[in-house]
Amino acid sequence: MIYLDYAATSWPKAPEVTDAMLAFLEKAGGNPGRSGHSLSIAAGRAIYETREALAELVNLDDPLRVIFTLNATEALNLVLMGLLKPGARVLTSSIEHNSVMRPLRHLQASRGIDVATVHCDAQGRLDLGDLASKLNTPTQLVILTHASNVCGTILPVGKAAAMAHAAGALLAVDAAQTLGILPLDMRELGIDLLVFSGHKALGGPPGVGGLVLGDGFDPAQLEPLVRGGTGSRSEHEEQPTSLPDKYESGTPNGVGIAGLGAGVRMVLADGVAERRAHDCALCERLLQGIAELPNIRVYGPGRPDEQIGNIALTVAGQHVSEVGWQLDQREGILSRVGLHCAPAAHRTLGTFPEGCVRLSVGAATTAGDVDAAIAVLARISRS
Amino acid sequence: MSQYGVVLVPNTSSALKAEQLLRRAGYTEQLIPTPREFSSDCGLAVRINWSQRDEVRQLLADGKVEIVDIHKLDRSQLTK
Numbered sequence: 013m014i015y016l017d018y019a020a021t022s023w024p025k026a027p028e029v030t031d032a033m034l035a036f037l038e039k040a041g042g043n044p045g046r047s048g049h050s051l052s053i054a055a056g057r058a059i060y061e062t063r064e065a066l067a068e069l070v071n072l073d074d075p076l077r078v079i080f081t082l083n084a085t086e087a088l089n090l091v092l093m094g095l096l097k098p099g100a101r102v103l104t105s106s107i108e109h110n111s112v113m114r115p116l117r118h119l120q121a122s123r124g125i126d127v128a129t130v131h132c133d134a135q136g137r138l139d140l141g142d143l144a145s146k147l148n149t150p151t152q153l154v155i156l157t158h159a160s161n162v163c164g165t166i167l168p169v170g171k172a173a174a175m176a177h178a179a180g181a182l183l184a185v186d187a188a189q190t191l192g193i194l195p196l197d198m199r200e201l202g203i204d205l206l207v208f209s210g211h212k213a214l215g216g217p218p219g220v221g222g223l224v225l226g227d228g229f230d231p232a233q234l235e236p237l238v239r240g241g242t243g244s245r246s247e248h249e250e251q252p253t254s255l256p257d258k259y260e261s262g263t264p265n266g267v268g269i270a271g272l273g274a275g276v277r278m279v280l281a282d283g284v285a286e287r288r289a290h291d292c293a294l295c296e297r298l299l300q301g302i303a304e305l306p307n308i309r310v311y312g313p314g315r316p317d318e319q320i321g322n323i324a325l326t327v328a329g330q331h332v333s334e335v336g337w338q339l340d341q342r343e344g345i346l347s348r349v350g351l352h353c354a355p356a357a358h359r360t361l362g363t364f365p366e367g368c369v370r371l372s373v374g375a376a377t378t379a380g381d382v383d384a385a386i387a388v389l390a391r392i393s394r395s
Numbered sequence: 396m397s398q399y400g401v402v403l404v405p406n407t408s409s410a411l412k413a414e415q416l417l418r419r420a421g422y423t424e425q426l427i428p429t430p431r432e433f434s435s436d437c438g439l440a441v442r443i444n445w446s447q448r449d450e451v452r453q454l455l456a457d458g459k460v461e462i463v464d465i466h467k468l469d470r471s472q473l474t475k
Contacts (some may be wrong), residue, residue, distance in 0.1 A: 045407035048428030048438045053411075056439075060411040074459050076408050244406035244437045254405035254461060 013344040014381045018374030019161055019189060019322045020348055021211050021218060025271070026375075029215055032058075032274035036267045043263055045243035055266050062273030063256075069276055069284075070206060070224055071197040077229075079259045080269055083221040084188035084209040085111040086237070090223055090259065091155070091184050091205050092119060094235040100152040101126040103143065103181070105167065107136045107160045107357040112186060116155075132360050135313045136165030143172060147179035154183050158190040162357045162370060163312030164295075164319035166194065173202035182229070188212060188221070192279045193287050193320060193374075204229045213287070214279060215375065216272030219265050231255060238262070287375065291321040294373040294382050298323055301386030307393045311361045311368060321373035326363065327393055335369050335392055343388045347371050398445040401427065402455070403434045403463040410439040416458045422447060433466050442468065 015023050040058050042051030063075035072078070081087040092115040096102060102119075104112060106129045119125040128146050131139040138156070147154075154176040159166045173183040184205035187196055191206075192213030198206055203226055210220035225231060231253070239251045240261035252258055279287060295316040302308055307328040313319050327335050336349035350367040351358050358364035371385055404410050410426055417424040422443065429440040443451050448465050455462055 046438065048426075053426055053439070056407050056411050060408060060415070063408070064415070076412060076459075242406065252405065254409065256408055257406045 013346065014384055015346050016371040016373060016377065016381065016385060017346050017348050018212065018377070019352075019370060019372035022213065022215050022374050024376060025217060026215055026275065026278060028274045028278060029217065029271045033217065033267050033271040036270035040266070040270070043243075044266055045257075046241075046263075058270040058273065059264065059266055062269045062276065065273055065276040065280060066208075066222070066224065069191070069196070069280060071199050072224060073227060074255075076255045077225040077227075079223045079225065079256050080264055081221050081223060081259075082219060082265070083211075084186065084207050085221070087207040087221050087223040088112055088155075088186060089115050090237040091207065091234070092116060093237055095153060095182070095205075095233060096123065096125050097152070098123045099126070101128065101149060103128050103130055103146050103151055103154045105130050105138055105156050106132045106360045107162070107165065107167075108155075108157055108354065109161050109186065109188070109357070110353045110355070111188075112155055112157070113356055129356075132165075134360065134362060135311070136160045136163050136357070136360060137313065137318075138167045138172070140168065140171060140175070143175055147175060147181065151176075151179060151181040154181050156183070156185055158185050158187045158194065158196070159320045159322075160312070160354075160357055161189050161322065162352045162354050162368070163324040163361060164189075164322035164372075165312050166190075166319055169203065170201040173204075177202060189320060189322070192276075193284065193291055195284050195288070198224065198226050202226075210268065210272040210275070213374065214272060215275030217268045220268040220272045223259070225255070231258060234259075236261070290375070291373055292316040294377055294379065295319065295321040295323065297379060298371065298373065298382045298386065301382065302389060305386075305390050305393045308389060311363060321377075323371045324361065324363070324368045325371070325389075326366070326368050327389075330392065332367050332369050338392050339369070339385065339388055342391070343384050345371075345385050345388060399468040400443050400445040400448045400451075400465050401430065401433065401468045402441040402443060402451065402465050403429065404437055404439075404441065405461050405463055406437050407439050409460050410437060410441055412458070413441045413455055413460045416454060416460065417441070417443070417451065420454055422451065422454075430466075430468070434463060436463055
């Protein structure tokens, strides 16, 4: 079996990750923040260490600004539902995932939010001129994916942050596809709100994602999505305002957060640059191999320096589901076909409503895996 | 016998952050259940040497740990 679906989730998980999860269950099983006994403190420490590792990864001073959620989708909902006031204007790109578009469409209907879409070209590249022109109208928030989950195109979030701030808007970045494989220095890039997925490039288990609040972001602007018990200020029936408790009610997924901590520490030990170089080399090999095949069209920049390792393609005259099935049946190559929860992106790329085949590489992918995929695609493309 | 102080913080994550900052700076500290007579904000508090309270207050302020209060501790069960 050859796993080329890293954009959906990373697999297999490293033994260090499963070991950390097992250790949490066996040795730190208390409820963090609820009781003062040693097992509760041990659980709290494991979670705090994951906050510290994530803060280091994004160059943030204060680990308490790392907020854990169920997944990136929940963190994006927290940002959009918690921040946007009735009538507010939001800018987003035309290659966003439904985890951004669906909450925005809901808020458009329920709170009268003005949603404007910044144009991306047919390769998914953000039109900064269009962003500048749309920022001429007062805007509360610009929310952008860091890289397309479909075709991998990287968006210039640093430039967008500077433009947003100059216009008095905040910048939120959906880094579900990129944290762990692209450098993400929140201070250097000027990101106010960063959403991440724990189970993709960070190598953690499913069930953990989060939101990182930038150094300069005032949490008073952001309402919690969920309220409830935090183990703190228990005599009060109002939600506490201290971080991270304001946004973390109920017992957290400690075992998942402990596993994520191990994944993040592995990223820090390897270095993001090395992870990126690995993905870039495989992405280039795959793009070059496919370029020589007839009847295959690749979407996106087609250049490893402008994208992450997600390759979107179609085969002339063949349904994407048929291509995906043949990849799986002939060589056990696991891809993802269809719309990838991102109809807006497929409209931009010109692949709506049929969708495309997405091959995505990651930490355990080898050159041999990529060559096997190219060989099967060669047979499919000539059949 | 050294006297202890107890640093009250708003939540457990802050107590754990304070523990890390103090440990790395070479201070002797211990997480203890918060004495109920001081606060019920957070179940955990940080026990320090009372003589070091001013340095600790500065270190935690520099590290952006919110301090609710620092009290002198004289309960025998928490000072052993």
